[in-house]
Structures are given as C-alpha cells and as structure tokens.
Amino acid sequence: MPRSVGPGGLPQRAHLWLNEGFPTPGLPLRGAPHRCPAMKTIQKSSKLAHVLYDIRGPIMDRAKQMEDEGQKIIKLNIGNLAPFGFDAPEEVQQDMIRNLPNSAGYSDSKGIFAARKAVMHYTQQQGIKAVTLDDIYLGNGASDLIAIATNALLDNGDELLVPMPDYPLWTAVTSLSGGSPVHYLCDESQGWIPDIDDIRSKITPRTKGIVVINPNNPTGVLYPDSVLQQIVELAREFNLVIFADEVYDKVLYDGAKHTALASLSTDVLTLTFNSLSKSYRACGYRAGWMIISGDKSCATDYIEGINMLANMRLCANVPGQWAIQTALGGYQSINDLVCEGGRLRRQRDIAYEMLTAIPGVSCVKPQAALYMFPRLDPEVYPIQDDRVFFLQMLEATRVMLVQGTGFNWPRPDHFRMVFLPHETDLREAINRIATFLESYRNKHARSVA
Ligand SMILES: Cc1ncc(COP(=O)(O)O)c(C=O)c1O
Numbered sequence: 329m330p331r332s333v334g335p336g337g338l339p340q341r342a343h344l345w346l347n348e349g350f351p352t353p354g355l356p357l358r359g360a361p362h363r364c365p366a367m368k369t370i371q372k373s374s375k376l377a378h379v380l381y382d383i384r385g386p387i388m389d390r391a392k393q394m395e396d397e398g399q400k401i402i403k404l405n406i407g408n409l410a411p412f413g414f415d416a417p418e419e420v421q422q423d424m425i426r427n428l429p430n431s432a433g434y435s436d437s438k439g440i441f442a443a444r445k446a447v448m449h450y451t452q453q454q455g456i457k458a459v460t461l462d463d464i465y466l467g468n469g470a471s472d473l474i475a476i477a478t479n480a481l482l483d484n485g486d487e488l489l490v491p492m493p494d495y496p497l498w499t500a501v502t503s504l505s506g507g508s509p510v511h512y513l514c515d516e517s518q519g520w521i522p523d524i525d526d527i528r529s530k531i532t533p534r535t536k537g538i539v540v541i542n543p544n545n546p547t548g549v550l551y552p553d554s555v556l557q558q559i560v561e562l563a564r565e566f567n568l569v570i571f572a573d574e575v576y577d578k579v580l581y582d583g584a585k586h587t588a589l590a591s592l593s594t595d596v597l598t599l600t601f602n603s604l605s606k607s608y609r610a611c612g613y614r615a616g617w618m619i620i621s622g623d624k625s626c627a628t629d630y631i632e633g634i635n636m637l638a639n640m641r642l643c644a645n646v647p648g649q650w651a652i653q654t655a656l657g658g659y660q661s662i663n664d665l666v667c668e669g670g671r672l673r674r675q676r677d678i679a680y681e682m683l684t685a686i687p688g689v690s691c692v693k694p695q696a697a698l699y700m701f702p703r704l705d706p707e708v709y710p711i712q713d714d715r716v717f718f719l720q721m722l723e724a725t726r727v728m729l730v731q732g733t734g735f736n737w738p739r740p741d742h743f744r745m746v747f748l749p750h751e752t753d754l755r756e757a758i759n760r761i762a763t764f765l766e767s768y769r770n771k772h773a774r775s776v777a
Contacts (some may be wrong), residue, residue, distance in 0.1 A: 343692045376608075378503040382734030387719055391728045401685045402757040404746045405728045407545070407582035407698045409609040412748040415662050416673075417608040420651045424613070427650035435643040438618070438633075439466025445654035447617045450656050455591035456600070456621050463620040465634070466652070469611075470575050470601040473618035475597050476641075477500045477571065478631035481536055482507030488571075489527060489538040493701060493735035493742070495545045495573065510535070511736055513708045516703065519692050520547040524558045531562070538562070540589055543576040544745040546701045546735045548676075548694020550584050555590055569630075570598040576697040578607035581673050590621045597622040597630075604648070606698065607662045608655045614777055615648035627716035628636045672698070672747075675754055679747035681756040685764055700745050701732070710771060725760035 383406050391401045403411075410416070437509045438444065444464040451459040467473035474497060482488065484506040490498045492511035502509040513526040527538065528598050540559055542551045563570050572589035580586055590598040603616030624631060665672040679700060680693050688708030691700050706709065714731035716739070732742030747754060 329449050329619070338352070338376070346463050359459065375504055376486065377508075378509075379500045379602055380713070380734065380736070381500055383496065383730055385734065386715065387722055387728060387730065390719060391722055394722070394726065399551075402510065402724070402749060402753055402755060402760075405730050405747070407606065407746055407750060408611050409606070409698075412614065413750065414609040414665070416604075416608055416613070416651075417659075420604075420608060420655045421659070422609065423654040424647050424651045428647055429568075431650065432777050433540070433580070435646050437638045437643050438464065438720050439644060439648070440463075440616065440649045443615075443649045444617075446653040447619065451588075451590075451600075451621070454588040455545055456588055456619065457591075457594050459621050461618055463525075463624070465618045466526065467618060468614040468650050468744045469605055470573065470603040470616040470618070471497055472614075472641070472644065473601055473616055474498065474571075474573070475504075476634060476637040477601075477618065477729055478502055478507065479507045479683075480497075480637050481505070481569065481630060482766055485534060486536045487532060487534045488536060489521060489568070490736070491539060491541055491544070493546050493737040494539070496735055498539050498541075498571075498573070500687060504648040504740060507536070507641045507767070508534075509604065512538075514544070514549075516692065518547045520544065520549040520701070521555055522550060522559065524555070524562070527559070527562060531568075535566065537571055539571045541573040542589065542698030543574075543579065545576065546695055547692060548697045548701070548723065549568070549692060550586060550696045552591075553587050556587060556589050556608060557695055560589070560596055564593070568596075568624075569627075570596055572598055572600045574600055575606050577602065578660065579666060579672070579698065580696045581676060582695060590619065593622060595623045597624065597627050599665045604655050605713055608651075610648075610651060610655070612675075613651055614645045614646040615643075616712045617650055617652070626699045660684065675749075675751060676700075676746045678751060678754055679745065679758065682755065682762070683745070686762045698746055698748060701735070701742055702745065704741050704743070704765075706739075709741070709765070709770075710772060711740045717746050718743060721761070721764050725757075725764050727757045727760050729761075 395401055436530050443466055444461050447464045448459055448461055465473060478501045482505040486507045488502045488507050489512050490509045491514050499509040510530050512530055513523040514520045515523045530546045569588060576585045590600045598621050600619040604610040604613055664670055676694060683689055683702050688705040689702050691702035693698055715731050718729050718731045730744045733740060
C-alpha cells in the first residue's frame, strides 16, 4: 500500500482524522482522542481456530499489496470467470435487468416461484425423483445454502465426512457449525477417486453425513457411477445424509457425462447444491439452489431446522434469483466453451501440457471444472511449508496460486491452478512458474551436492 494511503483506501491523514477526532464543521470540538484504558485487544472467536480459506488468504493479501505498489499479478487462485472475459449469457443479464424493478422487496425465504419451478424441472431432466417446489431453496450462491445445511444438522462433536483435498468451505463451515470435519482420502494414484475403504473406516456413531464434490474442485475429476453407487450404499447402511456439491455439473470436457448423485436413490436423504456461478459464469450474481431429495419422512426435524435458518436470513439476493429461470432453460452456451476447440477446453489442454512438461511436476488430467491439482515431487522439490513457497513464487513471478494445504491436503506437495486466463496470459504464467521451479531445483541440487 503506498505510504499516503491508509486503511479502506482513505488517505493516511484522513484515517488519522477519523481516529483522532478531527473537528467537523458545525459540530462541537471533541476532546482528546479516546483511548481504551487497558488497551485490551479484541480477539477473533475461537470457533475460527480450525477455519481455513486460503483461496482468499495471506497469499492474496500479499498480492493486493503488490498491486497497490503498481505490480500486475496474474491471478490463478480463484475460479472467478468474469474477470477473464467469460461473460454471463446476455439473455440472462437482460432478464435480470428487466426484473430489477420487481426485486426491491424480500422474496419468500425459499425463493421466487419461477426460479424454483425451473430448478424443479432441472431435477426432472437429471433423473432426481419426486422433488416438489417445497424441496427447493434458493440462496446467495451455493455457499449460503452449504452453511445453512451444515448448521442445521450438526451438534457439537458430530462428524461430517469431507473429501481430502476439499473445497475448503466445507471443512470451514463444518467446524463453524460445531461439528468435526473428518477427511476421507481421494486417491491420486487412482485418479483422485474417493477411497471407499477409507470412508468406511472413518465412520463412527457420531458421523452424520458425507460431502461429495463431483465434478471435483480442486482436482477437476469426475467420479464414475460405480463409485457414486458405492457412496450411496454406504450412506444407506450407516444412515448418513449425502451432501452433493455439483456446482460444476455442466463444465465437462471430452464428452464426459455427469450423473447427479441424488438420481441414484429414492431413499437416501440427499441435499444437492448448485448455482449460476460456474456453468453460467455469474459468480457475482450470488444465485444458487439446494434440492432436498430422498426419504424426507425421517428428516422432518432437520428440514424444520433448515427452514428456520432460511427464514432467519429472510431471503437470497432477489435480482440474482430472476436470472435462474432464464439460465436453466434454452441454449446452454457453456457447451461452446467446453467442446473441442472451445476456449475452456483449449486452456485446460495448454495448462496440462505445459505444467506436466516441467521436471518433477505430474498431474491427473482434469475432465471437468476449472482447476488442476498438480503434484510437486518431494524428491525434486523438498518443500517444508507450501504457503511460504507459493508466497515466494508470487513475489518472484507475480503469479498467484494456492498451496495444496489450503485444500486440507496433508502434505506440502501440491498446488491448485485455475486455467481461466486467455491463452497468452496462461502461457506467460506457466512459463514464469517453470522458471521459478527451475531455479528452485538448481538451488536444491547445489545444496544437496
Ligand atoms: C466445489 C464448490 N462448491 C461451492 C462453491 C461456491 O459457489 P457459489 O459461488 O455458488 O457460492 C464453489 C466455488 O468455487 C466450489 O468450487
């Protein structure tokens, strides 16, 4: 941050005025600046002790500082499509604008009728059975509904099975809900597929549910139906609620087909999460939905809890809700981006080829989503602290990545990369990463010799 600028972008001097009682015209002169007698520090809640969200963490804070100093950063840290020229469909934007005058009031806490009806029809296309309007909730993105669903379910000490690596919101909200995230292994040697034996070995009397992220963030993997079926069987056997996070269900490459987990049973209670953020390139609209399916007769109390929490936050952003019906119907422009020759698919291929050409870097090729989760061979890159490593990479290259431990991966030997920038920027970014890794290898080889 330049020296003349203080917090909140205010000039340094203005910041001092605000803190020290600069005379305001028309108001009586205030006395000496007020100071707390004991200067007691204000601490964050201990509930945050196990909360981690490094996609927007210290590396991003440093990148912001560097930007304030005038440096240009290539941001490969977050799946935010619009800044890279992936526009939301025009018809969706227009319909939202047209409905803005009808959006000033709170809506029903579950959301507006037209959007929920469109989501209901979508569940019918996906083969999810017996979903009524009442089973559909709209939220401020999937994130809002994920927090509601976990808070309504978990008592202190209850366990939720969460994948490892994960999209870290799941681990964070589980902890914040008072629950304990228990991580099950997605096995890189098997193409990052969930390890069913590992899941089974981690189920205890306190296990309430299992989170399945498919297509997966951060690995970009799509799970085969046989694995999904085994997860459903486990959930049935141990009476677990399934949380199916499917926000990338239309971002699929190489002709891959996604199966909605909820379509595989009519009995297991399944909460499915989706949104306009990724498939419709509208992260900022904050428009998401949750579908409750399966046997709801055993979950009336849980559903009452969900309704209470949905009511307490009144409703989701109403302009964003108006975008949902238009998005889900009609032409699906995401298909133009993921097909052969499409921009996303081309960038996936470039990123995969360039990264895996770097010595000591390997990667399962993503079949879906916007990410890769490459491995840095610890023999070649003996990294001790991956957050420090990627902070150093940012400073040296002006390329921002997120370290693997930011996704609750237990070892400092992976990172996540977003392949959203245009081809020229993507190539430039990976070339800089390659140069940084080369200098690390050289330094390490010298220190070993
Ligand atoms: C797997 C996964 N789930 C949920 C979300 C949250 O999405 P939303 O923008 O709908 O809140 C994300 C965002 O990146 C994600 O990757």
